[in-house]
Amino acid sequence: MGLWVLGPPGLAGFAAADDPPATERAVTDIVPAPVQARPDPAANFTLTADSVIRAEYQAHDVADYLGDLLRPATGFAIPVVDRYDTSKPGITLQLGDADQQLGSEGYQLTVAKDGITLQANTTDGLFEGVQSLRQLFPSAIGKSSVQQQDWTVSGGTVFDYPRFARRGAMLDVARHFFGPDQVKRYIDQIAQYKINTLHLHLTDDQGWRIEIKSWPQLTEIGGKTAVDGDPGGFYTQDQYTDIVNYAASRHITVVPEVDMPGHTNAAQASYGELNCDGKPVPPRTDIDVGYSSLCISSPTTYKFVEDVIRELAALTPGPYLDIGGDEAKSTSAADYSAFYAKVMPLVSEYGKQIQGWHNIVEANPPVSAVPEYWDTSRTNADVAAAAARGNKILMAPADKAYLDMKYTPDDPLGLHWAGYVEVKDAYDWDPATVLQGVPESSVAGVEAPLWSETLRTSADIEYQAFPRLAGIAEIGWSPAATHNWDDYRKRLAAQGPIWTAQGINFYRSPQVDWK
Known part of the structure; x- marks a missing residue:
């Protein structure tokens, strides 16, 4: 006997028994x-x-x-x-x-x-x-x-097969802390879209999130704070190792970041000797940037940095260690270069390659270093020169790839300093043409950073990441010839029921006809 199948309202069709079942x-x-x-x-x-x-x-x-x-x-x-x-x-x-x-x-x-x-x-x-x-x-x-x-x-x-070798997501656990289970949940979600790198932003002005045994007050003091005075937190070394191993089970490599020489207030509040006057600074829980700097002339600074790199490198099996470098507005250009001239060799000494925000190109990193381009400008002579020297650039332009940007002015979450980034905006760009002077051969891949100034829960993370993360993943994986918004928005619509079944909280953009 045949199988009943539903037709238009008020009608019923009849399918032959050997017809293939319908699929979603x-x-x-x-x-x-x-x-x-x-x-x-x-x-x-x-x-x-x-x-x-x-x-x-x-x-x-x-x-x-x-x-x-x-x-x-x-x-x-x-x-x-x-x-x-x-x-x-x-x-x-x-x-x-x-x-x-x-x-x-x-x-x-x-x-x-x-x-x-x-x-x-x-x-x-x-x-x-x-x-x-x-x-x-x-x-x-x-x-x-x-x-x-x-x-x-x-x-x-x-x-x-993939277009680019690196398809990354970054999670900021410094502005607000997310526990190991929350990070694992995000790992499972990003793995679905062939993301193969998780960049963890572990330290910033508002919090220090990784146990460094040789400097215990980093977490005892710096780990207690978060934006808006919210509860802090940190990962023990065992918890961090567990996260790294869990990511590896999902074929994702963790890149840990300790931002420096700026974005360091939590460290400087924990240890006065990291400040040139020897006194700890007050903790900060606002979202201003650019005011903090390690004491560039102090030998203690480099003992601190080496200890952090040594312990973190020993815990991290992946090839990269991120040493930050962005928004160091309180560090002079000369001090910035002097700082990295001492710090960059430490990364290779402990068996890792450098990743950092694209500002590190000003300190002439080795060609093995991967600068991450985060600006909204389509020109940057220093980054183009680094690409010409042989550095591979990781593309994360904030007005396209930053998942913490608001979708629209009405959104309750996110920031908008780089503009409002709807789903189409996040999809309509090409890593090979987004930055003048950096051709496809000089692109390491793409990354979708998610900063957490306004995020407190896993539901917040998911709302900001989905659906935009899927578009960034496609830009990193799929051939350039397949890039077509009209086709993509239809395929994206069919992901909606998947996320609903999985309990993922996603933004139902009016640009997409959700199933």
């Missing part, structure tokens, strides 16, 4: 847009209680992650079995022997009636492929309790 999204609806996607509605696959995940031993972590995504809403066991166990239908994760064009993060996905195959050269590629696959399931797959429904996946093939 096709392979052409994936965000970020794949390099190639060919839908095949006749090849839809339905996950059932008998389905399994096949994976060789090296891919078991990704297989377990996929199983954990699928089990709560389906209620199915979905065991992980040997790669060559073909006794039951399901999803095969195939590691190695994929097209070399896919590189280390690309993947091939095939959805057919008799099963799903995901192939990649590395587990990074398998993980990114899982992010595309999960979008092809019904949105209810994101719910945490069992849902009684079919679990049909859109048929077709995807061949996909």
